[in-house]
Amino acid sequence: MTSPELAIIGGGQLARMMTPPAIALGIKTRLLAEGDDVSAAQVIPDYVVGSHLVLADLKAAIGEAPVVTFDHEHVPSEHLEALSAAGHACRPGPHALLFAQDKLAMRRRLTELQVPCPRWAQIQSMQDVRDFGFPLVLKTARGGYDGKGVWVIREEAEAVDIIENATVELLAEELVDFSRELSAQVARSASGEVVAYPVVESRQENGVCAEVIAPAPNLDSVRGAEAAAIARSVAERLDVVGMLAVELFETGDGRILVNELAMRPHNTGHWSIDGAVTSQFENHVRAVLDLPLGSTAPVYAWSVMVNILGGTEPDLVARRRVALAAEPDVHIHLYGKEVKPGRKVGHVTASGTDLESVLDRARRSAALVKGEEN
């Protein structure tokens, strides 16, 4: 087998969804997978099983690949530095990924850059909690995702166990009284080209992205431009290469505040596979290989993405037929993952000109795949 052009670390659904554009563009990829059965190892022939925490495993998977990218942000910085020193271009690089790995570093840096953030402070004691004031959001600086490592604290007693048992740094953030959540995504190539996707609305349930509407309905044009400008500025100032998602709070009083950063294709951009000229996965792959970026224009007035979270129905493949029969024009994406309650196992995207109808079709289709309707 010829040498891969691109190594991908981590075998989740994001690596899986990078595969179709890599196939189209003739890009040979090699994967570091957590096991033989993980989502991306099912679809990338050239994979190595190992851990992203073990430098030898990373090296074995990367081989001679000149460029390395990631399914997630959890590769330790020291390993990324070692890989860079060995001549592999890690994209995004460790100096950028730090700000997606460490929320304290992210808050400090964004504050320096005067990017609007919720009020925040590092927390090392119960006194720090009391000084910050209630209510507050307590977060682990590292390791949280999809609502894990995040606690809403309304009174002192709720914080005690978290502070006493903390094994990583903590920070407090203002509990923002937001009217909705937005996401602004850009792709930035290794040589600095930047393209911005339409700003979308993201709806969460239990701390997990449930559905995304592209573009965000009724978004004030000034606020939309501000959101896009924040994403572009963060990508440039932090030297992000690849996709960047900036998750934002929109407040009732007209502010836009940065909630989280993700330096990879992101759940809030899955709509782009079926709804944009160039998907976030294709632009991620193009960006990290320093190829020119494709148009981010939407091809429909509205696209709605609804996540399929694991429920009680284990056989999504059988349910796929039921869902397509009900909504043949909805695009179903299954990740090849074993169904577990609450786990992201797929998504659907519907598109069209009438938002209410598009929302209905996407939600119904997702419910049918999950087995919640017949």
Place this chain on the structure above:
Amino acid sequence: MTSPELAIIGGGQLARMMTPPAIALGIKTRLLAEGDDVSAAQVIPDYVVGSHLVLADLKAAIGEAPVVTFDHEHVPSEHLEALSAAGHACRPGPHALLFAQDKLAMRRRLTELQVPCPRWAQIQSMQDVRDFGFPLVLKTARGGYDGKGVWVIREEAEAVDIIENATVELLAEELVDFSRELSAQVARSASGEVVAYPVVESRQENGVCAEVIAPAPNLDSVRGAEAAAIARSVAERLDVVGMLAVELFETGDGRILVNELAMRPHNTGHWSIDGAVTSQFENHVRAVLDLPLGSTAPVYAWSVMVNILGGTEPDLVARRRVALAAEPDVHIHLYGKEVKPGRKVGHVTASGTDLESVLDRARRSAALVKGEEN
């Protein structure tokens, strides 16, 4: 590895391009590949190397897969019958594929069905050639493709060697004075659902598809409906399951005549990957697995596909960057095939609202990938 849902026979670019929709729909595929390096074996992890002419190889590749489909039409009928007898659903089945394998059988059957064809006759001797009259097109009934096994005969001497050395049956067809070539594609599912793609114009060079315009410009609506009706009728009457392409001649005097049938995704439908709501590859996969079919509606006013045929530039991967820099919104598809002169090694698709501009962008992009421009 869990058992595959779908076995694909033949490792060319059509099998390769079935892979992205199979990934999205969570369909596990297994491939019979001609070698480790063929186009589809690069992107389908679960493949077996062997020959489609050897029943044991077919059985080894198919394993327990309930459904079998094809990258080409060259699997011998007796093998297809044996596989069907063993409980595998071959889609399309041998009774349908016969009419894509054997041009004499096709002409006899279409004539029975009163589908408009060029005047034709079986040819067994020079006397038959003289009786048919000059000029004529001489074809081998089996084994021809991309202009091979097809000869335009304008005088008796040109036919002598062909008749004397023929190892397969021959037929003669009227040399149609066509104004252009059209292609009408439909998908038909195992349970009989049919969806039709817009009729497209196909431009050939040296007997090979060079470019396709979707939809066919200036197509008379009655003639377009006739072309689509022919494709639907052929799919139903011949019991085709999967994609069917009916290649047609449009004559200056307003006739539509069937040129060829292909029972698989077809070069004239590659535009649909980037230009239709549901690509021909997704609808082929859905049809053979008897899933409901997706919308065939175009998402742009015009899409133009231009083939990339091998030229003097061996390194398409390096040229990809040059082409994307010039036309970042053109979709490039490379098949992972070694460049040989005249070989189909990829295609590009451009879309938009102004046909001349779309044509220019697609042609320029293909020329850049081929290394014909800088």
